[in-house]
Every structure is written in structure tokens, then in C-alpha cells.
Amino acid sequence: MLEGVRNALVKFIKGGGEYEEAIEEFIKDLQKELIKSDINVRIVFDLTKRIKERALNEEPPLGVPRRDWLITIVYSEITNIFGGEKAPRVKPSKKPWVIMLVGLQGSGKTTTAAKLALYYKVEGYRVGLIAADTFRPAAYDQLKQLGDKIGVPVFGEPKANDAIAIAKHGVEVLKERGLDIIIIDTAGRHHKEEDLLEEMKRMANEIRPDEVTLVLDASIGQQAYFIARKFHEATPIGSIILAKLDGTAKGGGALSAVVATGAQIKFIGTGEKIDDLEVFNPPKFVARILGVGDVESLVEKVKRAQLELTEKDLEEMLSGRMNMRLIYKQLVSVRKLGPFKKILQMIPGVGLHMPLDLDLTAKQAEEKTKKWIAAINSMTYEELDDPNIIDKQRAKRIAMGAGIDVADVRELLRQYEAMKKMMRQLRKNKDVIKKLGLDLKSIKGEAA
Numbered sequence: 001m002l003e004g005v006r007n008a009l010v011k012f013i014k015g016g017g018e019y020e021e022a023i024e025e026f027i028k029d030l031q032k033e034l035i036k037s038d039i040n041v042r043i044v045f046d047l048t049k050r051i052k053e054r055a056l057n058e059e060p061p062l063g064v065p066r067r068d069w070l071i072t073i074v075y076s077e078i079t080n081i082f083g084g085e086k087a088p089r090v091k092p093s094k095k096p097w098v099i100m101l102v103g104l105q106g107s108g109k110t111t112t113a114a115k116l117a118l119y120y121k122v123e124g125y126r127v128g129l130i131a132a133d134t135f136r137p138a139a140y141d142q143l144k145q146l147g148d149k150i151g152v153p154v155f156g157e158p159k160a161n162d163a164i165a166i167a168k169h170g171v172e173v174l175k176e177r178g179l180d181i182i183i184i185d186t187a188g189r190h191h192k193e194e195d196l197l198e199e200m201k202r203m204a205n206e207i208r209p210d211e212v213t214l215v216l217d218a219s220i221g222q223q224a225y226f227i228a229r230k231f232h233e234a235t236p237i238g239s240i241i242l243a244k245l246d247g248t249a250k251g252g253g254a255l256s257a258v259v260a261t262g263a264q265i266k267f268i269g270t271g272e273k274i275d276d277l278e279v280f281n282p283p284k285f286v287a288r289i290l291g292v293g294d295v296e297s298l299v300e301k302v303k304r305a306q307l308e309l310t311e312k313d314l315e316e317m318l319s320g321r322m323n324m325r326l327i328y329k330q331l332v333s334v335r336k337l338g339p340f341k342k343i344l345q346m347i348p349g350v351g352l353h354m355p356l357d358l359d360l361t362a363k364q365a366e367e368k369t370k371k372w373i374a375a376i377n378s379m380t381y382e383e384l385d386d387p388n389i390i391d392k393q394r395a396k397r398i399a400m401g402a403g404i405d406v407a408d409v410r411e412l413l414r415q416y417e418a419m420k421k422m423m424r425q426l427r428k429n430k431d432v433i434k435k436l437g438l439d440l441k442s443i444k445g446e447a448a
């Protein structure tokens with residue numbers, strides 16, 4: 001379902017014309033596509049508003065074309081809906097932890113129950129399974145076989161037909177045995193769908209599981225929204241597992257399910273085998289559903305460009321070979337002068353010749369940075385390499401081109417001179433350089 005989003009992105013990237021107009025058009029396309037995918041209108045507008053603002057106001061990192069930059073914006077905003085860059089938390093916050101799996105017929109509940117059991121067993125938990133599906137023929141046998149394979153106890157009463165009583169009894173018995181994690185497999189088929197939902201609701205009320213997990217077939221597409229909402233209304237969904245993501249399914253329906261429930265996807269099923277389960281990785285998944293060429297490597301590229309000065313750059317600066325490009329890199333990548341400020345702070349006595357006013361508020365620094373970036377953008381190659389040639393006339397031209405005052409250009413040039421001078425001073429002090437060399441690594445580690 002997010003294929004439409006991909007098409008809109010491709011159209012935008014390949015298209016020409018004014019950037020601002022193209023953004024407007026892209027945002028309209030994006031809204032259309034998302035609404036078509038049954039995503040809540042408010043969420044669509046929130047999302048597209050953020051994307052638009054960022055696309056119009058943020059500067060792409062050096063070396064990244066503006067249009068490519070939009071991909072990373074869309075990518076990161078959608079990633080946020082899936083919980084952001086970080087992997088979801090799958091560790092139970094207490095023991096025992098009772099997980100109740102729900103989902104439509106054939107979505108993969110029983111298989112997933114066993115996969116989860118194995119996953120947690122390997123993580124060091126003592127796990128038990130409960131077969132609480134009284135509709136599928138031989139449901140108990142299916143789970144029992146899987147449980148035996150991985151050495152996990154399976155509770156069941158194959159002859160009984162009250163699923164709720166089985167589940168309740170099972171939880172008692174397995175808790176009694178001192179297990180850490182108890183996973184309940186439930187029915188997916190029933191006489192009528194309402195009956196199934198009613199059973200889930202009553203079961204959840206009786207058992208009060210710590211987590212109700214919706215198992216979704218990744219190929220389900222836009223229906224996901226309605227399915228997820230129905231289950232969510234019956235019993236609040238705490239997390240989602242996306243099964244069968246190994247096939248051709250892109251899993252775009254997951255976005256609707258996440259939106260419909262507010263729950264996070266925790267795992268994905270990637271095959272029929274019992275160890276085909278992975279902790280959900282939002283960025284990777286979004287790259288998959290957007291599938292714009294190689295989004296992931298593009299995002300990597302942008303991230304690299306966002307990194308501040310490289311070691312080589314710093315060496316170059318310290319050797320006195322300062323030029324505007326180095327300043328530009330510094331300005332663009334570390335907008336608030338963060339790491340640079342840190343470097344300066346590490347050097348005793350340097351505060352006295354401080355070329356940059358470190359007391360600027362972040363906002364002032366941001367404004368100044370924007371102006372200076374604009375100024376550098378309107379410099380010629382010659383001027384970038386040797387800012388000394390910038391005379392009055394050139395400064396005027398640069399200011400006009402950048403839409404700023406000549407005074408701003410002059411200030412930038414003064415800062416440039418001061419920085420160059422300071423770097424020359426630093427070079428004389430071997431201890432400082434040594435210290436910089438050491439600390440450079442930690443600064444980089446922090447930024448990475």
C-alpha cells in the first residue's frame with residue numbers, strides 16, 4: 001500500500017521545476033496516497049506537515065542533493081511512526097510475563113507462539129506455551145509438536161472446548177511451575193468473526209495478560225487497519241508481530257495497523273522455520289516498504305555527510321591550510337558548533353583568543369550559521385579556496401547572492417581569520433595537538 005508513496009517519491013526525485021513547487025505537489029501526492037491507505041487523516045496531516053517543514057527549512061548536508069535529501073526526511077518521519085531508529089524493547093519488564101497472541105485465521109499465531117518461545121528461551125527465560133484454540137482441528141497437537149521440538153512445556157486440554165477456561169487454568173499451572181514467560185496461542189477461526197472477537201475480549205478480561213500481541217500476516221495490505229482496529233477494540237493491543245515477511249509482501253499494511261492500535265511492532269516472522277523470527281528493525285523495514293532504489297545506502301550516505309569534520313580535515317586545519325570549505329563543513333555539519341566548542345573547551349587558556357562567541361544561544365548560533373552557510377554558498381571556487389581575495393566588491397556580490405548584509409559577510413571573514421590564527425597557534429603546541437588527537441576519537445564516537 002505504500003507503493004504509492006514510493007511512486008510519488010520517484011516522481012519527485014526525477015521531476016524538474018522549482019523545488020518549492022515540487023514539494024507542494026509531492027506533499028499532495030503523499031497525502032492522497034496515505035489517505036487511500038486508510039491511514040487516519042489527522043496522522044496523515046501531522047506527518048506531511050512535518051515532512052514539508054523539514055523539506056523547506058532544513059539544509060541538506062554537504063554533497064547531498066536537495067531532492068535526495070527529501071527521501072531521508074520522508075524515511076525518518078515514517079520511521080518515527082514505527083518507533084524511531086532504535087530497536088523495540090522486547091524484554092519483559094516483570095516475571096512472570098503473560099503474552100496472549102491474537103489474530104485472524106492463518107495469520108501465523110501458532111507458529112509465532114513457538115518462535116517466540118524459542119527466542120525467549122535462548123535469551124535465558126523459562127518459557128511455557130498454552131494451547132487455547134478449540135476451533136482448529138488438532139490445534140493442541142500442532143503446538144505440542146512445536147513445543148516438543150524446542151523443549152518448551154505446552155499446556156493444553158485437547159478434549160475440552162472452553163478456550164477461556166483452558167487459558168485460565170494454563171496460566172495458573174504454568175505460573176505455579178515458576179516459568180518466566182507464558183505464551184497463549186488462541187483461535188483464529190470461529191463460527192462468526194464477532195464470536196472470535198468476543199472470545200478474545202472475554203479471555204483477556206479473565207486472564208489479564210501483561211501483553212496482548214496481534215499477529216498480522218504481512219501480505220494483508222490495507223485491510224490491516226480494520227483488522228487491527230477490531231481486535232484493538234475487543235482487547236487493547238500492546239504489540240504487533242508481522243508474520244510472513246519473507247515472501248513478496250512488502251508489509252506496508254503494518255503502518256495502518258500501527259496507526260490503528262498505537263502499538264509497536266516488536267518482531268517479524270521471516271520464514272516457516274522455528275527460528276525465523278527477528279526483532280523488528282524500523283529503519284530497515286521502512287527502507288523495505290518505501291523501496292526507493294537503495295534508500296538505506298542513501299540514508300547512510302547522508303548520515304556520513306552529517307558527521308562533523310573528519311580527522312583529515314582537522315589535520316588540515318591544524319596544519320594551517322585553512323579554507324572556506326573547511327569552515328563550511330564545520331558550519332553545516334555541526335550547526336550549533338557543538339564538537340568544535342568541545343574541542344576548544346579542552347584546550348586550557350584558549351578561551352582568551354576565542355574566535356567564536358561561545359555564549360551565543362543555540363538559536364542565535366543557528367541564525368548566524370544559516371547566514372554564513374548562505375554566504376559561503378554564493379562564493380566562487382576561487383573565493384572558497386582563498387578567502388583573502390574577497391574584497392569589498394566581492395563581499396557585496398556575495399551578500400546580494402545570499403540575501404544577507406555585507407556586514408554578515410565581513411563578520412564571517414573575520415571569524416575565518418581568527419580561526420586560522422588560532423589554528424596556527426594550536427599547531428605550535430604539541431601537547432594540545434596530542435590531546436586533540438586523543439580526544440578526537442571520543443568526539444567522533446559520540447557523533448556516530
Ligand SMILES: Nc1nc2c(ncn2[C@@H]2O[C@H](COP(=O)(O)OP(=O)(O)OP(=O)(O)O)[C@@H](O)[C@H]2O)c(=O)[nH]1
Pocket residue numbers: 103104105106107108109110111112133136186187188189243244245246247268269270271272276
Ligand atoms: N513463509 C512463512 N510462513 C509462515 C510464517 N509464519 C507462519 N507461516 C505459515 O503460515 C501458515 C499458518 O500458520 P499458523 O501458525 O498455523 O497460523 P495460525 O494463525 O495459528 O492459524 P489458525 O490457528 O488457523 O488461526 C503455516 O503454514 C505456517 O507455516 C512466516 O513467517 N513465514
Ligand SMILES: [Mg+2]
Pocket residue numbers: 109110111133136139185186188
Ligand atoms: Mg493456530
